Amino acid sequence: MRTCRFRRGGRERWGVVEGLEVRALTAEPWAGGLAEGPAYALSEVSLLAPAAPSKVVCVGRNYRAHARELGNEVPKEPLLFLKPSTAVIGPGGEIRLPEASKEVHHEAELAAVVGRTLTRASAAEARQAIFGWTCLDDVTARDVQRAEQHFTRAKGYDTFCPVGPVVETDLDPLDAVVTCRVNGEQRQRGSTRDMVVDPYALLAFISQIMTLLPGDLVATGTPEGVGPIRRGDWVEVEVSGIGVLKNPVV
Missing domain, CATH: 3.90.850.10 (Fumarylacetoacetase-like, C-terminal domain)
Known part of the structure; x- marks a missing residue:
């Protein structure tokens, strides 16, 4: 599985990458976030750092x-x-x-x-x-x-x-x-x-x-x-x- 964090339409979301598409997750992937909503082409979103570490x-x-x-x-x-x-x-x-x-x-x-x-x-x-x-x-x-x-x-x-x-x-x-x-x-x-x-x-x-x-x-x-x-x-x-x-x- 490949996960990411992305921005689309001014909103930042956690996501799961499926081929050339990404679907939003309900929470951080390591916290058990589930896929929801439509799939977006990776070309339609801006990828962010795929983690938000405390350190x-x-x-x-x-x-x-x-x-x-x-x-x-x-x-x-x-x-x-x-x-x-x-x-x-x-x-x-x-x-x-x-x-x-x-x-x-x-x-x-x-x-x-x-x-x-x-x-x-x-x-x-x-x-x-x-x-x-x-x-x-x-x-x-x-x-x-x-x-x-x-x-x-x-x-x-x-x-x-x-x-x-x-x-x-x-x-x-x-x-x-x-x-x-x-x-x-x-x-x-x-x-x-x-x-x-x-x-x-x-x-x-x-x-x-x-x-x-x-x-x-x-x-x-x-x-x-x-x-x-x-x-x-x-x-x-x-x-x-x-x-x-x-x-x-x-």
Whole structure:
């Protein structure tokens, strides 16, 4: 099943995607929302971020090759950081480059969408609590990150968390391909099989620290090949089995 959030006629709704059409849901899909009303062509609606998280939890250096390309060692435990919910934008949303940074990078990632409250969970329990999977771009002001040796400002700017286009519930997160293209040129391509910590163990680890709520996003790390984006670029993040998230840079 593929779910989404969309706007039509000034109204925002949760939806279920059926081929090239979408039908509205009575509530969030992870809350058991049921399809109602007519089907609309996807071309008639504007897709929004397919989740409205209270928080976005991310992990750094979860692919060995990415850690190496930035001159870092792989952490002994997951290196966690947060993105604010105000950073989230949907498909087609503009990534706005801040004046404070001269080196902003793309980071293509697979993200888990939490389906039910998760706290102090095992990996098996975390697996059952995941509603589905989506594409995420962990946009990063690399020069700010390098100068501060900290992630909050570098990764927390408004619009620095594109998400979408849909949530796919039927996906094997242990065998997916994550790709990033800028203006059609491939920059990143990696397999989730190369993760240091798999998504289920990652969510279990996070749940020992903070409670994950329905709709929260957990980004699982980026493969090697991160690089700069500039005004006028179009960035595409693709995860096999989900689709393509495309955003302009302004």
